[in-house]
Amino acid sequence: MNTPIPAAQRNDLLATADAAASRFAKRVAEIEANGYLPQDIADDLAAAGLYRLLTPAEYGGHEITVELFVEIIERLAQTDASAAWCTFISCTSCVLAGYLDPSVSRQLYGKPDIKAAGVFAPRGKAIRETRDGEPGFRVSGRWFWGSATKNADVIQGGCLVLDADGKPELLPSGRPRVQSILFDRSQVAHLNNWDAFGLLGSGSGEFEVKEVFVPEAHSACLMADRPLDRPLYRFPVFGLLGIGIGAVALGVARHAMDTLIELAGDKTPQSSSKTLAMRASTQQAVARAEARWRSARAFMMDAVRSGWNEAEITGEIAVDTRRDIRLATTHAVHSAQEIVSSMYQLGGGNAIFSQSPLQRCLRDIHVIAQHFMVSDSTYELTGRLLLGLDTDVTML
Numbered sequence: 001m002n003t004p005i006p007a008a009q010r011n012d013l014l015a016t017a018d019a020a021a022s023r024f025a026k027r028v029a030e031i032e033a034n035g036y037l038p039q040d041i042a043d044d045l046a047a048a049g050l051y052r053l054l055t056p057a058e059y060g061g062h063e064i065t066v067e068l069f070v071e072i073i074e075r076l077a078q079t080d081a082s083a084a085w086c087t088f089i090s091c092t093s094c095v096l097a098g099y100l101d102p103s104v105s106r107q108l109y110g111k112p113d114i115k116a117a118g119v120f121a122p123r124g125k126a127i128r129e130t131r132d133g134e135p136g137f138r139v140s141g142r143w144f145w146g147s148a149t150k151n152a153d154v155i156q157g158g159c160l161v162l163d164a165d166g167k168p169e170l171l172p173s174g175r176p177r178v179q180s181i182l183f184d185r186s187q188v189a190h191l192n193n194w195d196a197f198g199l200l201g202s203g204s205g206e207f208e209v210k211e212v213f214v215p216e217a218h219s220a221c222l223m224a225d226r227p228l229d230r231p232l233y234r235f236p237v238f239g240l241l242g243i244g245i246g247a248v249a250l251g252v253a254r255h256a257m258d259t260l261i262e263l264a265g266d267k268t269p270q271s272s273s274k275t276l277a278m279r280a281s282t283q284q285a286v287a288r289a290e291a292r293w294r295s296a297r298a299f300m301m302d303a304v305r306s307g308w309n310e311a312e313i314t315g316e317i318a319v320d321t322r323r324d325i326r327l328a329t330t331h332a333v334h335s336a337q338e339i340v341s342s343m344y345q346l347g348g349g350n351a352i353f354s355q356s357p358l359q360r361c362l363r364d365i366h367v368i369a370q371h372f373m374v375s376d377s378t379y380e381l382t383g384r385l386l387l388g389l390d391t392d393v394t395m396l
C-alpha cells in the first residue's frame with residue numbers, strides 16, 4: 001500500500017511552491033551575485049512552510065511523503081536550482097527532530113519560521129564534557145558543502161566522539177560513534193569561500209566552530225539512535241539526501257528542456273531558412289531528452305514509492321530497496337547532466353551568455369553531479385550489492 005497525501009494538501013503545497021518560485025523568479029541574477037540566498041528569500045520560503053516539509057507534525061511540520069517532497073523540490077528547481085537546493089537541505093536537516101527528545105525538538109524546530117542546515121559528514125571532533133552539571137560535548141570542526149547555513153538558525157555538523165585520550169568512541173558494532181551535533185548560529189563562523197562554477201546562490205562554502213560547548217541532548221547518532229517510528233523517519237538520512245539531490249537535478253533538466261523548446265520556435269540558425277525546431281536533429285534530440293528525463297524520473301519515483309510502502313508495511317526499508325533508491329537518484333542526476341548538456345549544445349550561441357537559462361542550467365547541473373552522494377562510487381556500491389558481494393551499507 002502507499003497511503004496518499006490528501007489531494008487538497010498536495011495541491012496546496014504544490015501551489016505554495018509555485019507561488020514562492022514566482023516571487024524569486026525575477027531575482028535569479030541577484031541570488032547568484034549574492035553568493036547565498038538573500039535572507040528575505042530564505043525567510044519567505046520558511047514562512048511558506050517549505051523548509052518544514054520533513055519536520056515531524058507534532059513540531060509544526062508537514063511530514064509529507066517522500067514522493068511529494070521530490071515533486072516540490074523539483075518544481076522549485078525549475079526556477080532556480082540554488083533556492084531548491086537550500087530548501088531541500090533545510091528539510092533534510094529538520095529530519096533530526098525525529099531523533100531528539102521531544103522537548104528539545106520542540107525548542108529547536110517548533111518555531112514556524114525556523115531555518116536549519118548543516119552537514120552530516122564527520123568533519124568535527126567532539127570530546128565529552130560536563131558543564132554546570134549538564135553532560136555535553138566540547139566541539140571543534142570545519143565542514144565544507146555548508147549549503148544554506150548562512151541563513152540558518154540551527155546548524156548541524158557531524159562529529160567523531162573522542163575519549164579523554166583522543167581515541168574514537170566505539171559503538172557496539174565496533175564502528176566509531178558519529179554524532180550529529182546542533183549549533184546555534186551564534187557559535188558558527190562562515191568562511192565565505194564559496195567560489196564555485198554553479199549553484200552560486202546556495203552559499204555552500206565552509207563553516208567552522210572552535211571549542212564550543214553543546215549539550216548532549218542537542219545531538220543524535222544516526223547510526224545508533226532510534227527515530228520516530230513512522231514511515232518518513234524510517235528512510236535513511238543519506239537516502240533522503242540523495243533523493244533531494246536527484247529532485248533538484250530533474251528540475252534543472254526540465255528547465256533546460258523547456259527553455260530550449262521555447263527558443264527553438266523562434267531561433268533561425270545562421271545560414272539556414274528553417275527555425276531550430278524545424279531541424280530533424282533538434283526534433284530527435286528533444287525527443288531523446290524527453291524519454292531520458294521521464295525514464296530517469298520514473299525509476300526514481302518507483303524506488304521512492306517502494307521504500308515508502310516497505311516503511312509502512314514492515315517498519316523498515318530493506319537493503320535492496322535502499323540500494324535501488326541510491327542507484328535511481330544517482331542515475332537521475334547523471335541523466336539530467338546528459339540532458340542539460342544536450343540542450344545547451346542545441347542552444348548554440350544564445351546559450352553561452354550569463355543571462356541565458358541554458359548557461360545557468362549547465363553550470364548548476366555540473367556542480368550538482370560532483371556531490372559525493374551521486375558520484376561514480378555509488379555505481380560501485382550498488383553494483384557490489386547487485387553482484388551479491390559483501391558490502392558496507394552504512395552510508396546506503
